Amino acid sequence: MEQYLADHDFKLIYEKGQFKSGYCIVNKSNIIVVNKFFDTEGRINALQEIIPQLNIGEGIFEKQK
Numbered sequence: 020m021e022q023y024l025a026d027h028d029f030k031l032i033y034e035k036g037q038f039k040s041g042y043c044i045v046n047k048s049n050i051i052v053v054n055k056f057f058d059t060e061g062r063i064n065a066l067q068e069i070i071p072q073l074n075i076g077e078g079i080f081e082k083q084k
Contacts, residue, residue, distance in 0.1 A: 020066045024051065027075045033062070 024031050033055040045052060053065050 020063065020070065023070070024066075027073075029073070031066075 021031055029049045029051055032050065032052045034052050035055055036052060051069060053062055057065060
């Protein structure tokens with residue numbers, strides 16, 4: 020997932036913060052911040068939640084209809 024974001028010009032940062040859902044998008048830019056205190060499963064879940072919202076286009080993470 021990290022490589023997928025990098026391939027689409029998104030910068031992924033793991034930092035501490037007060038995120039309601041564990042991540043944020045910085046000012047509608049291509050920077051995504053994920054809570055660094057998440058374990059691997061938590062990071063995966065956060066990325067699975069945010070990637071469909073990015074409107075990157077068809078990809079492996081889009082929901083099947």
